[in-house]
Amino acid sequence: MKSLCWIRRDLRLHDHAALSKALERGETSIVFIFDPHILDKLDDKEDKRLTFIIDSLKEMEETLQKKGSSIHILYGTPEEEIPLLAHELKVSYVFSNRDYEPYAKIRDQLVAKKLAALNIEFELFKDTVYYEKNEVLTNMGGTYKVFTPYKNKWLEKFESQGKIVPTYDCPLNGLIKFENKKNIIDFDWYKIIGFKEAPVLLPGGSKAAKKRLKTFADKIDDYKDARNYPAIDGTSQLSVHLRFGTISIRELVQESITHRSDGASTWLSELIWRDFYHMILDVHPEVEKVAFKPVYDNIKWPGTQAHFQAWCDGQTGFPIVDAAMRCFKQTGMMHNRLRMIVASFLCKILLVDWRKGEKYFAEKLLDYDLAANNGGWQWSSSSGCDAQPYFRIFNPYTQSEKFDAEGKFICIWCPELAKAKNKQIHHPDILLFPDYPKPIVSYDNNRIRCLEIYSVVKGS
Ligand SMILES: Cc1cc2nc3c(=O)[nH]c(=O)nc-3n(C[C@H](O)[C@H](O)[C@H](O)COP(=O)(O)OP(=O)(O)OC[C@H]3O[C@@H](n4cnc5c(N)ncnc54)[C@H](O)[C@@H]3O)c2cc1C
Structure with a gap:
């Protein structure tokens, strides 16, 4: 069975839930879409985040080309582009990782509907966060509104699972081989999407993310104090990588538990804050517009x-x-x-x-x-x-x-x-x-x- 893996805020080829699932099912293609719904809202046509995304895609493309494959890069609305490509490639499944933002949820529902009309299944997986909204619940089965009890429950669940952090294998030999003239390296995608390359402040890609994690791991034990001082390089600076998924949340959780120090547990708490806020947005999408209280x-x-x-x-x-x-x-x-x-x-x-x-x-x-x-x-x-x-x-x-x-x-x-x-x-x-x-x-x-x-x- 053929599958299409649609990558969005998960720009990596390792420990990737949707990609792993797609490869498990059989031959797989990968697609990334520049979505005008998102890009049109950006006034700065030298937006540094676009450069981070394109650099990360280029790194992925280099790896894929060595396997004789490539990423399909498209510009257009996902609800149009994904069904068209899926139909053209004759896939049975489209796989993606879940995104909890209100726009993304509506977009995914539209895409699912259009794919269903073509008899193509659209499946979403947990990948962006460690635990989703239904996994950390109060004793009454509700969702939390206060962080400390949420964190305690999060840790209780983590310990009950033996602190075993799952990883998702992505054997890239299962990718469909094809040549792509419009690949992200050789084709001027900046021009198509109406942006310009910005000076690189923080290199994109998984290699840079892993390097940064390694550097931070050497000082994680000092994090509890060092994190408060802006003049000190005391935090991980991995938030951009986490945002675009060049590293997985599971790799970070795994790193935090290999150190037994107050610094490492404080850092894990910050990763739990991240899960907490994703859960809040998922359960209370209205916070995008109004005060929570x-x-x-x-x-x-x-x-x-x-x-x-x-x-x-x-x-x-x-x-x-x-x-x-x-x-x-x-x-x-x-x-x-x-x-x-x-x-x-x-x-x-x-x-x-x-x-x-x-x-x-x-x-x-x-x-x-x-x-x-x-x-x-x-x-x-x-x-x-x-x-x-x-x-x-x-x-x-x-x-x-x-x-x-x-x-x-x-x-x-x-x-x-x-x-x-x-x-x-x-x-x-x-x-x-x-x-x-x-x-x-x-x-x-x-x-x-x-x-x-x-x-x-x-x-x-
Ligand atoms: C007003 C305000 C706006 C913020 N906007 C963002 C944002 O748009 N994106 C963003 O990733 N973080 C945001 N944060 C949280 C935090 O400031 C950044 O995550 C952090 O500074 C990133 O640096 P770091 O990667 O070195 O973090 P570290 O201290 O190394 O922490 C590790 C990771 O934990 C997560 N994290 C840490 N603190 C928080 C927090 N308070 N809430 C949620 N996740 C956290 C981040 O993913 C971070 O990369 C905001 C905080 C405030 C007060």
């Missing part, structure tokens, strides 16, 4: 467009915020501690609706993932499930003193402050540093205003 949608946000723009441009006069935002604008990357600081600052000090920040992150983050980004923003604005309490407001000055004490990170991105000493780096005197913007708001006053505007949620 509806009463938080009663907040009236007085923040101005000018303040939002100053935040985007790194011109707020709060050094840790500006350094983070300038770094982000240039690289598309941001350390987790900084994401928490700038997100809290936008909604609780600049009093701007968190959705504006969420959207800006979605446009620029290399590792943008709807579930994790929405979860992070709803946590920061306190509107999410298990979010920080609304009256907890990060103080950008003390956060800066604590997590970038010597101002190493700040100085890289705010060169105006390069000569600042001690506390000046965190809270500069505008007379001494006239080139650096003066604070656009007063932290103390806006902290009080924040508590006022959030008073509508009191008692909820």
